[in-house]
Amino acid sequence: MSEVFKGNFTQQEPISEEAIAAAVDVMRTGRLHRYNLSEGEVGEASLLEQEFAQSVGAKFCIAVASGGYAMGCALRAMGVGAGDKVLTNAFTLAPVPGAIASVGAVPVFVGVTEGLVIDLDDLETKADQADVLMLSHMRGHICDMDALMAICAQHNIRVIEDCAHTMGGSWRGVPSGRFGQMACYSTQTYKHMNSGEGGLLISDDAELMARATILSGSYMLYGRNGAVPEAEVFERVKYDTPNVSGRMDHLRAAILRPQLRKLSDSVAAWNARHDVILDGLRETPGLTVVERPEGEGYVGSSIQFLLLDWSVDKINAVLKRCLARGVELKWFGGAEPVAFTSRYDSWRYAPSAPMPKSDRILKGIVDMRIPLTFSLEDCALIARIIKAEVGAVFQSG
Numbered sequence: 001m002s003e004v005f006k007g008n009f010t011q012q013e014p015i016s017e018e019a020i021a022a023a024v025d026v027m028r029t030g031r032l033h034r035y036n037l038s039e040g041e042v043g044e045a046s047l048l049e050q051e052f053a054q055s056v057g058a059k060f061c062i063a064v065a066s067g068g069y070a071m072g073c074a075l076r077a078m079g080v081g082a083g084d085k086v087l088t089n090a091f092t093l094a095p096v097p098g099a100i101a102s103v104g105a106v107p108v109f110v111g112v113t114e115g116l117v118i119d120l121d122d123l124e125t126k127a128d129q130a131d132v133l134m135l136s137h138m139r140g141h142i143c144d145m146d147a148l149m150a151i152c153a154q155h156n157i158r159v160i161e162d163c164a165h166t167m168g169g170s171w172r173g174v175p176s177g178r179f180g181q182m183a184c185y186s187t188q189t190y191k192h193m194n195s196g197e198g199g200l201l202i203s204d205d206a207e208l209m210a211r212a213t214i215l216s217g218s219y220m221l222y223g224r225n226g227a228v229p230e231a232e233v234f235e236r237v238k239y240d241t242p243n244v245s246g247r248m249d250h251l252r253a254a255i256l257r258p259q260l261r262k263l264s265d266s267v268a269a270w271n272a273r274h275d276v277i278l279d280g281l282r283e284t285p286g287l288t289v290v291e292r293p294e295g296e297g298y299v300g301s302s303i304q305f306l307l308l309d310w311s312v313d314k315i316n317a318v319l320k321r322c323l324a325r326g327v328e329l330k331w332f333g334g335a336e337p338v339a340f341t342s343r344y345d346s347w348r349y350a351p352s353a354p355m356p357k358s359d360r361i362l363k364g365i366v367d368m369r370i371p372l373t374f375s376l377e378d379c380a381l382i383a384r385i386i387k388a389e390v391g392a393v394f395q396s397g
Ligand SMILES: *Cc1c(COP(=O)(O)O)cnc(C)c1O
Pocket: 066, 067, 068, 069, 092, 093, 095, 096, 136, 138, 139, 162, 164, 165, 186, 187, 188, 197, 198, 199
């Protein structure tokens, strides 16, 4: 009898008792709005901003309603508007081109490598088409950031980092999000901290962050924020920056602060699980594992492997056979966008030219979540199942 996995791929860990107690305390006050503070009170939202800024070494931080909101807000703060082009990854998820489209701008897609990072040669080729790059560290794969920043400096490209999958990650010891002018994080349930919905935006640039704070809906109460620039910077921007509300409330901030304190434990737990699966998948005929480069401090909250040059039928056979044994895989190569996965050419509002080298890779990307509710034994079992089913389909000729 073949083994079957019984776990649930979308089941997160519960919110800790400490975080629940903090949320209950906020509810008892009735003051959920971030600017509703008693005399002298700093408030959960501002405390979260201070603590998050400190955790990554950023000067400024604002807590917002979602990761997608943070990205749109960053683009607006940089002055990106209707008709402007923005470079971004072809391999990413829908909220990334969506944030670009939300300000009326047009994505210019840059290809993906077999290491699942942005193709720096393609970036160089397209560098003259835009002066902003929305860099998505998709599925936690971090490119050679030194090389990327050198290309961007040479072409006067400002970088916004989408760190939805790299909160807690780093490149050569520098936290992900500390390379670009601004960086965006998500605290949506399927990311690295869970407040249902939520986002964080960081930068060291005072003027950009003053704009972003007013954009986020500060009602000119920005003096109550936790990690924002001096009042004089706001004086320069406050009359010509619109309010596009997208604040975070105290309730979400309250449950995030205890999670931030244990983020490094979560990262270690994810990586232990990721590495068990990665090791279990090595030397599977027909399957290419994605090795983690030296210098990448990754967060293994998901894992990807490649079935390069496999036919659609065979890939579908693998997905079906794994699912029958309880292992839920996602495929990025499907012609139709399904659940969270989609291809750059399925975003029809954003024109794109085919990218044959990247298309070959995208067609082979298989993706799996690794919730922390899985044990290391679960992970070893999952790897055995994938290995067996990929092997069976591969050998079927
Ligand atoms: C989830 C996600 C976002 C946006 O986060 P939301 O909080 O859901 O808006 C951005 N980029 C990537 C790659 C994501 O997966």
